[in-house]
Structure formats: structure tokens, C-alpha cells
Amino acid sequence: MSNNKSFLSLLAGLAAGAAIGMLYAPDKGWKTRARVRRAAANGFDDLKESLDGLGGKAEEKADEAKQSIKTLKETLLQKGAEIKEGTRAILLDQLSHIEEALRKAEESDARAEYHEDYQEDE
Numbered sequence: 001m002s003n004n005k006s007f008l009s010l011l012a013g014l015a016a017g018a019a020i021g022m023l024y025a026p027d028k029g030w031k032t033r034a035r036v037r038r039a040a041a042n043g044f045d046d047l048k049e050s051l052d053g054l055g056g057k058a059e060e061k062a063d064e065a066k067q068s069i070k071t072l073k074e075t076l077l078q079k080g081a082e083i084k085e086g087t088r089a090i091l092l093d094q095l096s097h098i099e100e101a102l103r104k105a106e107e108s109d110a111r112a113e114y115h116e117d118y119q120e121d122e
Contacts (some may be wrong), residue, residue: 007050008047011047011050013044014043015039015040018039018043019039019040035105086087
């Protein structure tokens with residue numbers, strides 16, 4: 001933003017200096033006015049080109065930002081899917097360990113009951 005202000009200030013200063021220089025020139029009035037008109041038209045054209053260039057750069061930066069956001073979104077979705085799948089695998093593994101522990105506990109209880117029943121019969 002500071003560069004834009006500096007550039008516009010430079011253009012304004014050049015235009016003012018050119019206008020003052022032409023007004024004090026020893027030419028006839030109609031020649032001086034023609035020069036001022038030409039200088040003003042050229043300055044306006046230069047300013048318009050500069051502003052068009054800035055607009056193009058802003059549009060280019062906006063497109064780059066959109067692409068960066070799109071890439072970031074895709075990366076986050078992919079990482080999220082990977083984390084989800086990894087978490088799912090861990091939970092299934094833990095569930096399998098719990099089921100195995102429960103099965104062993106039930107078998108152990110059944111054996112204990114059997115031994116208690118067997119000892120009572122004797």
C-alpha cells in the first residue's frame with residue numbers, strides 16, 4: 001500500500017512540476033495550453049495503466065490465495081481421513097483385546113465353578 005501511495009505521489013509531483021514549467025515557458029498561450037493538455041492526457045493514461053496493472057496483480061494474488069486455500073482444504077481432508085482410519089484400527093485392536101480378555105475371564109470362571117462343584121461332591 002505504501003508503494004502505491006509513493007507512486008501516486010510521484011506521478012502527482014511530476015504532473016504539477018510539468019504544468020508549472022509549461023506555464024512559465026516563453027511559448028504562446030495556445031501552445032502552452034496544448035502542451036498542458038497533452039501532458040495531462042499522458043499522465044492520465046500512465047495513471048490508468050498503473051492502476052490496471054495493480055488490479056491485475058490483486059486479481060493474481062486473489063487467485064493464488066484461492067488455490068492455496070483449496071490445496072490446504074484437500075490436505076486437511078486427507079489427513080483427517082488418515083487419522084480417522086488410524087483411530088478406527090486402534091479401537092478395533094483394543095476391542096479385540098478386550099473381547100479376548102473377557103473370553104479368558106469367562107473360561108477361568110467356568111473352570112473355577114467346575115472345580116468348586118467337583119470339590120463339593122467329594
